[in-house]
Amino acid sequence: MKVLIADAFPKSRLADLEALGLAVEHRPDLPAAELADAARDAAVLVVRSKQVPAAVFERARALSLVVRAGAGVNTIDVAAASRRGVYVSNCPGQNAVAVAELTLGLLLALDRRIPDNVAALREGRWDKKGFSAARGLFGRTLGIAGLGTIGREVAARARGFGMRVVAWSRSLDDARAKALGVERAPDLVSLARGCDALSIHLALKPETRGAISREVLEALPAGALLVNTARAEVVDQAALLERVRAGRLRVGADVHAGEPEGGKAEFRSELATLPGAYGTHHIGASTEQAQEAIAAETVRIVASFVRTGAVPNCVNVAKRTPARARLVVRHYDKVGVLANVLGEIRNAGINAQQIENTVFDEAVAASCVIALDEAPDEALLERIRARADEVVSAECFLV
Ligand SMILES: NC(=O)c1ccc[n+]([C@@H]2O[C@H](COP(=O)([O-])OP(=O)(O)OC[C@H]3O[C@@H](n4cnc5c(N)ncnc54)[C@H](O)[C@@H]3O)[C@@H](O)[C@H]2O)c1
Numbered sequence: 490m491k492v493l494i495a496d497a498f499p500k501s502r503l504a505d506l507e508a509l510g511l512a513v514e515h516r517p518d519l520p521a522a523e524l525a526d527a528a529r530d531a532a533v534l535v536v537r538s539k540q541v542p543a544a545v546f547e548r549a550r551a552l553s554l555v556v557r558a559g560a561g562v563n564t565i566d567v568a569a570a571s572r573r574g575v576y577v578s579n580c581p582g583q584n585a586v587a588v589a590e591l592t593l594g595l596l597l598a599l600d601r602r603i604p605d606n607v608a609a610l611r612e613g614r615w616d617k618k619g620f621s622a623a624r625g626l627f628g629r630t631l632g633i634a635g636l637g638t639i640g641r642e643v644a645a646r647a648r649g650f651g652m653r654v655v656a657w658s659r660s661l662d663d664a665r666a667k668a669l670g671v672e673r674a675p676d677l678v679s680l681a682r683g684c685d686a687l688s689i690h691l692a693l694k695p696e697t698r699g700a701i702s703r704e705v706l707e708a709l710p711a712g713a714l715l716v717n718t719a720r721a722e723v724v725d726q727a728a729l730l731e732r733v734r735a736g737r738l739r740v741g742a743d744v745h746a747g748e749p750e751g752g753k754a755e756f757r758s759e760l761a762t763l764p765g766a767y768g769t770h771h772i773g774a775s776t777e778q779a780q781e782a783i784a785a786e787t788v789r790i791v792a793s794f795v796r797t798g799a800v801p802n803c804v805n806v807a808k809r810t811p812a813r814a815r816l817v818v819r820h821y822d823k824v825g826v827l828a829n830v831l832g833e834i835r836n837a838g839i840n841a842q843q844i845e846n847t848v849f850d851e852a853v854a855a856s857c858v859i860a861l862d863e864a865p866d867e868a869l870l871e872r873i874r875a876r877a878d879e880v881v882s883a884e885c886f887l888v
């Protein structure tokens with residue numbers, strides 16, 4: 490079985506994959522345009538920042554699993570993977586501490602203008618007077634948009650700096666906010682209105698694209714700091730540029746509109762050239778600790794898949810199917826029993842969408858839960874129950 494790793498990956502972990510008996514092809518510099526061809530005979534594809542478009546799923550017919558060696562899966566056409574029945578998996582939480590550390594670094598850098606301090610001294614300029622105009626973070630309010638794994642790590646560190654932390658997250662309620670030691674804002678505009686600094690940790694989804702809208706940016710008080718280590722597309726970039734140019738906002742951005750996929754390239758970010766903005770090179774996850782944790786998790790996912798067929802952290806198995814009914818059949822654990830039950834369902838023109846069979850102690854009897862796209866009528870249930878030497882009971886529940 491071939492594994493193609495199309496981005497940088499630690500050598501020691503390549504050996505772990507080979508030890509699983511896999512043929513490992515490591516091509517960190519593979520051009521994006523060649524990915525579909527290179528993946529053609531691969532069963533597993535591992536990527537970091539490389540985009541995986543629909544063309545890869547159309548061409549790479551042997552592909553079973555794509556592992557995103559990171560958190561965000563917006564770089565993968567997950568819908569195209571789902572249509573081909575290809576699993577997509579990621580490594581949630583493994584780089585959260587690294588991103589939180591960079592977030593705090595950017596906040597401190599913005600407040601003290603550390604990069605400009607450094608640059609001035611390199612140019613032979615002493616400007617203690619000019620660089621003394623910092624507000625300080627202690628006692629200030631940090632707003633967090635998206636209290637997922639990274640948002641929570643940022644909250645913990647900000648509290649360590651004596652900041653008041655207020656958060657908005659789609660499922661955050663008062664009890665959970667209290668348990669996490671943060672206050673809850675009812676929406677993003679209210680969050681922005683009440684904070685001195687705003688840090689963005691929303692995953693990029695169709696619903697979050699542009700969530701940090703012009704209205705949210707305009708709600709931030711004059712002189713506020715904004716840090717984005719999530720994805721550029723979550724923020725209205727045109728409005729952001731206007732606010733920074735007008736001197737209303739100061740920004741630390743690790744992620745950039747149209748940023749290159751690879752490690753080195755010509756790239757000009759309009760935002761990052763402005764005096765009120767500090768840009769970093771999408772390095773949030775780039776610490777040794779985080780990359781080691783990500784690689785170890787990637788190996789765990791691939792090992793589980795090749796040894797057992799189970800895919801940890803799978804992001805594209807339907808949480809809700811169009812199933813309209815659940816048929817629960819308790820039956821004797823004998824050859825052909827389930828085939829006969831499924832045959833009855835097929836003969837009635839009903840589609841079985843999900844099947845889960847559980848065996849009771851001593852493996853004499855078992856229970857099978859079958860999600861159906863249509864409820865069986867009483868006559869079908871009776872035909873199944875009539876197989877008395879195979880079936881103990883058959884009950885239907887509408888969902
Ligand atoms: N700069 C970097 O190097 C770097 C590294 C890791 C992650 N990231 C980015 O940070 C993001 C957050 O990472 P995480 O590990 O905290 O992920 P997470 O899954 O733990 O948190 C994601 C957050 O997005 C919110 N969210 C998801 N879908 C939403 C929707 N439809 N509507 C509203 N909110 C929604 C969740 O509620 C949660 O608060 C990633 O998706 C990725 O884009 C960047």
Ligand SMILES: O=C(O)CC[C@@H](O)C(=O)O
Nearest residue numbers: 537538559560561584774
């Ligand atoms: O691999 C990287 O350097 C970036 C990863 C980051 O954007 C993520 O979503 O995990």
